[in-house]
Amino acid sequence: MRLLAVLGVLVFFPTAASAQDSAAMAMSDSGDTSWILTASALILMMTLPGLGLFYGGLVRAKNVLSVLLQCGAIAAIASVLWVVVGYTLAFGSVTSGWLGGGNAWMLTDLGSVRAGTTMPESTFVLFQMTFAVITPALMVGAWVDRARFGWVLGFCTLWSLVVYAPVAHWVWGGGWMAQRFGVLDFAGGIVVHTTAGVSALVVALLLGKRDGFPTRLMLPHAPVLTMVGASLLWVGWFGFNGGSAFVATDDASSAIINTHVAASAAALVWLLVERIMVGKPTSIGWATGAIAGLATVTPAAGFISPGAAILFGMLAAVVCYGAIQLVKFRMKIDDSLDVFAVHGVGGMLGSVLLGLFLSPALGGTGYAQGMSMGSQFGSQVLSVGIVAIYSAIATAVLALMVSLVFPMRVSQDEETEGLDITSHGERGWEMD
Template sequence: MLRTILRASAVFAATVPVAAIAQDPLAAVSDSGDTAWILISAALVLLMTLPGLGLFYGGLVRAKSFLSVFVQCGAIAAIASLLWIVVGYTLAFGAVSNGWLGGGNALMLSNLGNVREGTTLPESTFALFQLTFAAITPALMVGAWVDRARFGWVIGFCALWGVVVYAPVAHWVWGGGWLATRFGVLDFAGGIVVHTTAGVSALVVALLLGRRNGFPKTLMLPHAPALTMLGAVLLWVGWFGFNGGSAFAATDDASSAILNTHAAASAAALMW
């Protein structure tokens, strides 16, 4: 009798934990190392805008336009960041519905998940990193309207552009939208979402605004090439976070992206 009871107890002890594990699947957990790397990357990307782009563009213009260019870069980053928090993130990375725009579930960054799907990051960290991309992209266009656009127009245009152009394209490619699902489009670090959108938009703006007054009869030489070089150095280093952070983890993919970025920049610098 005692032997039967012991056997029954052993069977019970062996089966109960298995049943408990089967009923309580492991929840997704963020990785502290990956999170730390993406937080650092976000800071590096923001450094590209402030002060990297401001110095780079500011050194290329005449002295009287330096402060205007620098302030524009800062103001664009500020308005883009606020709009990203309020509505941009949910339009780009909200719940997928029709493939054109994200749902409104993350309006004002509400209802963020503990871990962003497909990553080992808290969704708040993912949203922060994407915010820095949304901030630098419209700032890339500053050179298209130097000396030809008023400050209020610049801020209004970039605010509207971030909502109407950047957020939808980000959803199409990165947020599970139609380009990614129907055509399998891959964009590791913004070739389409950042550089194509900003480049095409800047070209259109430059063509619509036309030449600066007096150009090309009046010489408009850069007033401080040293500032441009300093800005270029900040952009060079910041791009490690831009490209390396796009791996969303401290992995070999991040290392490879940084190595390729540095090698390309080094070769280009020597050729220049």
């Protein structure tokens, strides 16, 4: 009987969530709604399969399947969590400013049209779900080759609720950071890239180095997969940034243009830097540069001019390339696929630069009433710092808590043989 009662509750809630007053629905715009639905599909493509292929090509052949499976499992967990409680924590009614109210638990009590938009709130839920999916998946690149699957799932479950959802509320959900500081983050430089990048660095420190790092070469086993994954991420990013305009107008197309030229500039400059530093431009360099440019322009895509976007991309290539050299080769921190140096540093760089390039004199859309270049720049710096510190502390606590139940790291023998066969009983490639 209890089981039947639980099933009845689960069946009832989706009905409640989808029940919408037909008169109120007239307020929604079908063009805007269609665009956001399309953008949601593009963003999901970034994780499934874009990010999995991007990361999968960068690891050794014995671990490619484990990376793809981790991305897929995290996507599934984050999606269910978002429906059950994540959305209401991030975008529920504003009360204290720290967490959203519980009005939208299991997507109950959704409005017909999301306030401030012309789309049904269910469409807004879907769009934001795709951000909640890709953010924890970004961290997979920090622990490839050595993290235990059970620990990964447990950690990402708690991280989504303790780090991602609160920060999303602070910045995007009308929380205290938006209210007090007037912080701006168009599509996730702070909410997505700063949280995931800083957390990835902390996990890499806690896990320790891969066996053989940094003395043994650990070359990508399939650069072609990485190129394909990066290309899917690039195209999907049009939904990521263009969709964050929430309208099917010039605002969306401007954000997409800025996204594209920033990635293009970053990829080209990265190739030039490689040619100067190592003698040859590489496919991995092109892919990494493009992702750095995309991460850097994300917080500003809808607020700046195309010229500024090109500059963002150029700076992203130089700064993120330098961050990789610092973190991996000077500090010898095994953030295996450079999540912090590319996503974290790129997201923070773009979030800070936004405070300057929002100026109409530099082609930006202008500051809110009562804000100036100095105050906006200060707001961006302070917000990035607070989120980075919070993410680092919360990640350390959560990672160690979960490790009490699921050890963080596989054994040395399992690491040597590869996670595909030892953790999942399968091989990514069967050559027989």
